[in-house]
Amino acid sequence: MSNDLHSSPRFQPPPERRDFLGLAAIWSAVVGLGVAALGAVRLPMPSVFPESNSRVKLGPVSRFKEVETTPVPEHRLWVYASDEGLYAISAVCTHLGCIVSKEEGKGFFCPCHGSRFDIDGKVVAGPAPKPLLHLLLSVSPDGQLVVDKQKEVGGDVRLQV
Secondary structure, eight states: OHHHHHHSGGGSOOOOHHHHHHHHHHHHHHHHHHHHHHHHHHTTSOOOOOOSOOEEEEEEHHHHHSSSEEEEGGGTEEEEEETTEEEEEEOBOTTTOOBOEEETTTEEEOTTTOOEEOTTSOEEESSOOSOOOEEEEEEOTTSEEEEEEEEEEOTTOOBOO
16 A cells, blocks of 8 residues: 555656756757758748739830940849840849849849859859849830830840830
């Protein structure tokens, strides 16, 4: 009978503080590793979300015909004028959606992850899997240049104006 009395949970010594702290450390490590694993799984996914209105007016066509390269930072793109016509290149890196910078005469580079693109947006170096997107340009009835930021076109497509 006395053996049953000592095996009762009522007569067991209380858990020690050291045991509690050990369990807290183990659970903290498990939660930390779980959060890190979720972050690692999400890392390869771009942080760029499509916009609801993909067609945007940029301004009068004459403004873009006069200059060889016109940056449009509010829409993250550049508009180029050549003998063949106008074309637009997106400034969003195809690696993780960072905004690329333009190097005078050399092309584009991603300051975050090191991707480099030539003047036509083709990948020269770095982790970017695809070239920069060439976007569809058109002219609205009121003479404004319009870009569709969700419609990709080939690198040789030009808008004749």
